Amino acid sequence: MNTYTDFFKALSDETRLRILHLLVVSKSELCVCEFTDILETPTYNVSKHLKILKNAGLINERKEGRWVYFGLTPVKGRFLELLFEAIKEIPAQQLKTDLNELQKRFDIRIEGKCLLGIQKEHLKNH
Amino acid sequence: MNTYTDFFKALSDETRLRILHLLVVSKSELCVCEFTDILETPTYNVSKHLKILKNAGLINERKEGRWVYFGLTPVKGRFLELLFEAIKEIPAQQLKTDLNELQKRFDIRIEGKCLLGIQKEHLKNH
DNA sequence: TGCATAGTTGCACAATGGCGCAACAAAGAT
DNA sequence: ATCTTTGTTGCGCCATTGTGCAACTATGCA
Numbered sequence: 001m002n003t004y005t006d007f008f009k010a011l012s013d014e015t016r017l018r019i020l021h022l023l024v025v026s027k028s029e030l031c032v033c034e035f036t037d038i039l040e041t042p043t044y045n046v047s048k049h050l051k052i053l054k055n056a057g058l059i060n061e062r063k064e065g066r067w068v069y070f071g072l073t074p075v076k077g078r079f080l081e082l083l084f085e086a087i088k089e090i091p092a093q094q095l096k097t098d099l100n101e102l103q104k105r106f107d108i109r110i111e112g113k114c115l116l117g118i119q120k121e122h123l124k125n126h
Numbered sequence: 127m128n129t130y131t132d133f134f135k136a137l138s139d140e141t142r143l144r145i146l147h148l149l150v151v152s153k154s155e156l157c158v159c160e161f162t163d164i165l166e167t168p169t170y171n172v173s174k175h176l177k178i179l180k181n182a183g184l185i186n187e188r189k190e191g192r193w194v195y196f197g198l199t200p201v202k203g204r205f206l207e208l209l210f211e212a213i214k215e216i217p218a219q220q221l222k223t224d225l226n227e228l229q230k231r232f233d234i235r236i237e238g239k240c241l242l243g244i245q246k247e248h249l250k251n252h
Numbered sequence: 253t254g255c256a257t258a259g260t261t262g263c264a265c266a267a268t269g270g271c272g273c274a275a276c277a278a279a280g281a282t
Numbered sequence: 283a284t285c286t287t288t289g290t291t292g293c294g295c296c297a298t299t300g301t302g303c304a305a306c307t308a309t310g311c312a
Contacts, residue, residue: 001140001218009138013300014131032259045301047260052299066258066309082212089204092127117257124257139270158289171271173290178269192279192288243287251274251289 003057007083010056014094015041016049017087020058020072021095022102024084029062029071030102031114036123038101043123067114129183133209136182140220141167142175143213146184146198147221148228150210155188155197156228157240162249164227169244169251193240 011017018039022030035046050070053059062069075081108116118124137143144165148156161172176196179185188195201207234242244250 001143001220004216004218005138005140005143008134008143009299012131012135012138014127015300017127017131017134033257042302043259044261044303048300051260068259077217078215079212079217082208082215086205086208086212089208090130091203091205092130094127135269141270159287168272169289170273170291174270177290189278194289250287 004079006056007058007080010053010058011087013049013052015039015045016053017090018095018098019046019049019053019070021087021090022098023059023070023072024087025099026102027072029069030105031067031069033067033116033118034102034105034114035070036118037105037120038098040120040123043118064113069114130205132182133184133206136179136184137213139175139178141165141171142179143216144221144224145172145175145179145196147213147216148224149185149196149198150213151225152228153198155195156231157193157195159193159242159244160228160231160240161196162244163231163246164224166246166249168249190239195240 011020019035022035022038032043032046032050035041035050036043039046050059050061054061054070058073059070060073062071072084075084105114108119110116137146145161148161148164158169158172158176161167161176162169165172167175176185176187180187180196184199185196186199188197198210201210231240234245236242
């Protein structure tokens with residue numbers, strides 16, 4: 001039961017909902033610096049939100065050199081299947097904008113990998 | 127956007143998830159004293175949770191004499207449709223128990239109306 | 253070895269959220 | 283009119299949550 005309220009709690013924050021939406025729609029893994037640029041939120045913030053989504057069991061982590069990629073967990077059960085479908089259907093302008101920004105990040109990937117890091121200076125840790 | 131995080135926030139509490147599950151599965155209106163007995167939570171608590179669900183736009187209120195019935199809002203949009211489907215599919219024991227308790231309350235309705243009030247003494251306001 | 257880059261974590265702070273209690277409103281019954 | 287029943291609301295308390303800052307780890311490069 002707690003599992004399910006935790007799913008909803010994880011999605012009850014705008015930043016985290018945007019993160020999950022990006023993952024559901026793109027069907028890809030994204031790395032922390034890509035999220036940072038797309039969401040326009042400092043890295044430490046993105047990192048914390050990703051941790052919450054991970055602890056809720058919604059996303060997985062994969063390390064590759066200095067980069068950490070996050071993707072959806074494999075869907076087991078009809079509940080998550082429907083929940084992800086629902087998220088895909090949210091008709092919010094913000095989410096469309098996010099997808100545009102995601103495309104920009106995909107365009108600067110090199111052989112499918114995120115190698116360029118954060119592009120927006122003001123979002124980096126100093 | 128806030129609309130959607132509010133939906134999730136509303137469902138990120140166990141009591142409220144149980145309430146919405148009852149409404150989604152039963153396709154009925156239930157009154158506050160029925161929720162009180164089923165959820166085994168004091169009336170003032172039930173009332174507050176119902177208010178939160180109502181403010182989120184998930185449920186409606188209808189007064190009938192001293193009784194107040196709550197039911198799902200008419201679904202507009204694919205997002206809510208899928209969200210409610212998802213809630214139906216949650217395989218938690220607690221929710222099954224709730225449905226049994228709901229049946230008991232339906233059994234003591236008179237001509238489809240909740241006329242008997244709270245059955246569990248310790249849950250009433252004093 | 254030292255430096256830059258990618259990311260995480262601990263701390264302090266303000267805001268929010270759920271609970272219990274007690275007081276309240278509203279409707280019907282005696 | 284008064285009492286009972288159904289339900290709501292305001293208050294104080296405590297726990298949780300999101301944020302920014304600063305310190306930290308870890309990986310790769312010169």
